[in-house]
Amino acid sequence: MPNIGVSISLLVIFGGLAWLLIRSISGREVDRRIIFVFIFVAVAAPLLFPITFQEKATSIVRDLFDRIEELPEGSHVLISFDFDPAMAPEVQPMANAISRHCLDKGHRVIFMSLWATGQSLMTTTLTNVILPEFPEKVDGRDYVNIGFKAGNEGVLNVIVSDFKKMFPTNVNGVPLDSMEIFEGIESCADLDFIVALGGGRPGPKEWVLFVGDPADVPIGVGVAAVVAPQLYPYYPQQVIGILGGIKGAAEYESELTHRRERFADMETPGLHMMGPQTLAHLVIMSFIIIGNIAFFRKKRSGSDSR
Amino acid sequence: MKRQLPFVLVFIFGLFMMFQYFVPHEISEWIYEFLLDWIVIIGIFALALGLWSLFRVSVDKIKMRKDNWGYSYITLAGLFVMVAFGFTHRVADAWGLYFIWILLSLLCLGSLMQLRAATNSRQKKMYFASALILLILSTLVAVFDDTWRFYFYTAEGLENSMFRAFFDYILLPILSTMFALLAFFIASAAYRAFRARNVLATLLLLAALLVMIRFNPWIQGDEAWASKASNWLMNVPNLAAQRAIVIGIGLGIVATALKVILGIERGYMGKG
Numbered sequence: 001m002p003n004i005g006v007s008i009s010l011l012v013i014f015g016g017l018a019w020l021l022i023r024s025i026s027g028r029e030v031d032r033r034i035i036f037v038f039i040f041v042a043v044a045a046p047l048l049f050p051i052t053f054q055e056k057a058t059s060i061v062r063d064l065f066d067r068i069e070e071l072p073e074g075s076h077v078l079i080s081f082d083f084d085p086a087m088a089p090e091v092q093p094m095a096n097a098i099s100r101h102c103l104d105k106g107h108r109v110i111f112m113s114l115w116a117t118g119q120s121l122m123t124t125t126l127t128n129v130i131l132p133e134f135p136e137k138v139d140g141r142d143y144v145n146i147g148f149k150a151g152n153e154g155v156l157n158v159i160v161s162d163f164k165k166m167f168p169t170n171v172n173g174v175p176l177d178s179m180e181i182f183e184g185i186e187s188c189a190d191l192d193f194i195v196a197l198g199g200g201r202p203g204p205k206e207w208v209l210f211v212g213d214p215a216d217v218p219i220g221v222g223v224a225a226v227v228a229p230q231l232y233p234y235y236p237q238q239v240i241g242i243l244g245g246i247k248g249a250a251e252y253e254s255e256l257t258h259r260r261e262r263f264a265d266m267e268t269p270g271l272h273m274m275g276p277q278t279l280a281h282l283v284i285m286s287f288i289i290i291g292n293i294a295f296f297r298k299k300r301s302g303s304d305s306r
Numbered sequence: 307m308k309r310q311l312p313f314v315l316v317f318i319f320g321l322f323m324m325f326q327y328f329v330p331h332e333i334s335e336w337i338y339e340f341l342l343d344w345i346v347i348i349g350i351f352a353l354a355l356g357l358w359s360l361f362r363v364s365v366d367k368i369k370m371r372k373d374n375w376g377y378s379y380i381t382l383a384g385l386f387v388m389v390a391f392g393f394t395h396r397v398a399d400a401w402g403l404y405f406i407w408i409l410l411s412l413l414c415l416g417s418l419m420q421l422r423a424a425t426n427s428r429q430k431k432m433y434f435a436s437a438l439i440l441l442i443l444s445t446l447v448a449v450f451d452d453t454w455r456f457y458f459y460t461a462e463g464l465e466n467s468m469f470r471a472f473f474d475y476i477l478l479p480i481l482s483t484m485f486a487l488l489a490f491f492i493a494s495a496a497y498r499a500f501r502a503r504n505v506l507a508t509l510l511l512l513a514a515l516l517v518m519i520r521f522n523p524w525i526q527g528d529e530a531w532a533s534k535a536s537n538w539l540m541n542v543p544n545l546a547a548q549r550a551i552v553i554g555i556g557l558g559i560v561a562t563a564l565k566v567i568l569g570i571e572r573g574y575m576g577k578g
Contacts, residue, residue: 056526085478085481086485088482089482161339165339166346232541247521284518285515287496288497292501
């Protein structure tokens, strides 16, 4: 049944595009409402009739995966949820996959957020991923949620030298001093790895500038696709690896499912979302080509009439 | 004095923050950390200021009956309800009369808003009476149902089912939808903007197509031609442009900071 659905959807989309292509040869422009309808169908069809692709990680994603893989068991990894629900469809799959990977490797994970909205998204990862999939992990020993703190870069400037000054307790008011996970952790300089997830300000860039460089802590980032190009100047010296948008999330999930047996059947929202994204990209590319054909036809007919 | 004191403070603290970076002395570090605490405190006050500002703007909109003033009621109701559910000690399904208390409080706030917007004494009396009655009722409910207790110190309130439901089923879909709408506009803009009008536009068009091709799952790993081309675009022209932008912004920040420290730029005081 899904195959029939996929076939019909593809037929409708590409049949429609072919019809528009023929129209464009006569120099006719496409109304924006028609473009909207095509994008809607291109996104909705793979959601209704899922199309899943295989992904192979690129080096920029594999570098981040390998770094987490190579850290010795018991390493301290901080994951910062600096994003809001608007970015969640792109960034949350990365957050879930990286959290799974870290905990499965036996790392000790500290969850925090510089965005007020990040607190609830962090809770989503804890409730939907960590609690059901890692019942053996203990809060305060294997992971801890220290929550959101207002102050943006100010927070980073403090925790780079004194962690507990800014976060004396976890979200439930338990002092960090009483937790096993914080033994030997005084500041960010004592962490083994930081994963900054986000896309706005404060976000991964601020983590690099205010924590990664001054404290000499390696940083990996996961960002919304539109932000990824801005982080390339920091790769690979200041940023170990970059997960950019759904594609980055899908590649990371692919690595996780292939290289860690436990996750062979895990939920892979990133890989599933590649279907709608791919189809939407194909539609956009087709419209760019159609637009150019119409443009050149109009140009030629204009010069002919002169 | 009223105008000079802020300039003096900005000059002293601006210069200190600039030079302490190069002075790794204990006292310098202590003052630096002390000032950082202030930044965080100011950040928290900024949150409170933002809330107050939202409240004032909404109330003024209702009072002056500006365009779409009705939506301000929804803004204020959303603000109150999220705060009320985020701090309450009630968890799971043991809500008791909490929903009734919320409803009475909302109606009371609504009456107060209407009281501010009332134009004649009859309306004022009516809204004042209704606000008073609703306030008494909500207080009675709060006292008898033990609604008063809130979590102000911990984040346990944020775990309650109603707060999560509001976040998961209202805020998350709304913001995701707003972001997703970009896909439609990007497609329409790409159709109109990416046209080979001249050499530069053609280069832009080709770069966009290459990066989009790279993002489809048929192009696997780093070895495919599209990956190589796309990686070159990201690692060479994009990197050069990004670095230029970053350095330009950095120099701009230094110049602006100097102007602020020296009192040339006075926009932060609300005057040019």
